[in-house]
Amino acid sequence: xxxxxxxxxxxxxxxxxxxxxxxxxxxxxxxxxxxxxxxxxxxxxxxxxxxxxxxxxxxxxxxxxxxxxxxxxxxxxxxxxxxxxxxxxxxxxxxxxxxxxxxxxxxxxxxxxxxxxxxxxxxxxxxxxxxxxxxxxxxxxxxxxxxxxxxxxxxxxxxxxxxxxxxxxxxxxxxxxxxxxxxxxxxxxxxxxxxxxxxxxxxxxxxxxxx
Numbered sequence: 001x002x003x004x005x006x007x008x009x010x011x012x013x014x015x016x017x018x019x020x021x022x023x024x025x026x027x028x029x030x031x032x033x034x035x036x037x038x039x040x041x042x043x044x045x046x047x048x049x050x051x052x053x054x055x056x057x058x059x060x061x062x063x064x065x066x067x068x069x070x071x072x073x074x075x076x077x078x079x080x081x082x083x084x085x086x087x088x089x090x091x092x093x094x095x096x097x098x099x100x101x102x103x104x105x106x107x108x109x110x111x112x113x114x115x116x117x118x119x120x121x122x123x124x125x126x127x128x129x130x131x132x133x134x135x136x137x138x139x140x141x142x143x144x145x146x147x148x149x150x151x152x153x154x155x156x157x158x159x160x161x162x163x164x165x166x167x168x169x170x171x172x173x174x175x176x177x178x179x180x181x182x183x184x185x186x187x188x189x190x191x192x193x194x195x196x197x198x199x200x201x202x203x204x205x206x207x208x209x210x211x
Contacts, residue, residue: 013035014027014035017031017035019071019094021063021067021070021071021094022057022061022067024057024058024094024096025096025097026094026095026096026099027094027095027100028063028071028092028093028094028095029043029044029092029093029094029095030092032095032100032103040092043103044093047060047093047103053102054099054102057096058096058098058099059095059096059098059099059102060093060094060095060096060099061093061094062091062092062093062094063091063092063093063094064091065091068091068092
């Protein structure tokens with residue numbers, strides 16, 4: 001019971017640290033560093049040493065000043081990034097779900113890095129795709145879907161098996177972050193579409209007002 005309560009508390013904390021930037025659900029470097037109980041500088045140094053693992057905006061990107069202004073009211077950015085005057089002293093990095101997952105990777109070979117990146121993309125894509133598909137019509141469909149999912153999960157666990165310096169606390173936090181991001185992504189897809197507001201394009205053949 002205690003573990004369930006702790007997990008619920010952590011999920012709530014994670015959700016409060018998630019932002020939508022450039023159409024993606026992301027977490028900021030200093031929030032992640034705080035959860036991992038490391039300095040933001042150390043986290044970013046580790047990322048810089050392994051930039052190949054984070055290639056592409058679908059893993060991480062650096063915020064612009066305009067983006068900082070958009071999320072500043074909900075975060076520590078306003079207090080962390082301003083020194084004397086009003087100049088931004090530090091532009092934080094944003095990590096997507098893929099980027100957060102990649103933070104756990106300590107594999108050494110270039111081949112392993114490439115495979116790891118592709119498997120994580122496939123895993124996230126598969127999970128999001130499964131969430132949008134219609135419910136299976138037969139029990140056989142359910143069995144096959146579960147089998148495919150478990151095989152993909154095993155592939156990921158095999159690749160992450162050699163990560164000897166990831167403790168259980170960090171792994172628990174990574175799992176919670178991944179779960180929270182996936183839940184928010186699903187909630188966004190389920191939101192009903194709003195009716196358009198403003199100018200309505202006239203129907204074809206009814207152009208009297210345009211003459």
